[in-house]
Amino acid sequence: MSPIRVIADDREANCAVLEALRNISEVQIVVQRLDLGDYEIDGRLLFERKTLIDLVTSIKDGRLFRQASLLAASPLYKALILEGTSRDLLASGMRREAIQGALINLTLFFGIPLLRSMGTEESARLMVYAARQFQWIAKSTLPHLVRGKRPTGKFKTQLQILQALPGIGPESARRLLEIFGSVEAVFSASLEDLKDVPGVGNVRANAIRWAVSESRSLYSLSEDPVL
16 A cells, blocks of 8 residues: 555644654654645545544634534545543533534534544544545545545535525525625624525524524533533
C-alpha cells in the first residue's frame, strides 16, 4: 500500500494525536495551516477532531453549525471525530438532549459522518484505518474515488443542506442562497430578514430560526446520563 500523507493543521501541533500519527511508520506528516478541518489525508479525506468538551463549547457559542456548513460543502470526503468519554461531560452543564440534537443535525441534516474515539491514540488509528480503507476501495471497486473529490459541486451541496430545514424545498433553498450568499449567512440571518425572502414568509422563517438555534434552557445542569 502507498504511504499515507497527512496534512495537520498547525493549531494541532502540540496535540497528542499528531504525536501518535508520527509513531505510525507508513504516515508522512506535514504541519501547516488548513482553511478547513484539522487533518487532511491523501488529498481525499478531511477530519475535524473535537473532544466532547470542545463539542459542548462550540454548541454554546454557535461555532458548531458554522463549521458544519463549511465542512459539508467541502468536496473532500469528511468526518467528525468525537473524542472522549461520557465522564468528560459531567461538569459541562449541558443536557443530554441538547448534545443529541446537535449530533442529529450534524449527521442527518449536514450529512457529516461521526466517528467516536476514546482518546488521542484511537483518533490517530481511526484516521489511518480510514485512509487504508479508502485506498483499497478506490483501487479495487470505485475508481472515481481516486480523484479524491465527490462528484458534486459546492452549490449543490449548499442547496441540499438548506433543504434539510423545515418547509424549505429546492426553489426556496435557491432563493435563500441567492439573497444571503452562503449557508452560514442563512443560519445567522435574523427572523425579520428571513421573512422578507419570497416564498419563505413568517411560518417558515420561524421554523428556520427554531431549527438552527439552541434553547438556553437545554444548557441547565442535569442528572441525566450523557452520551
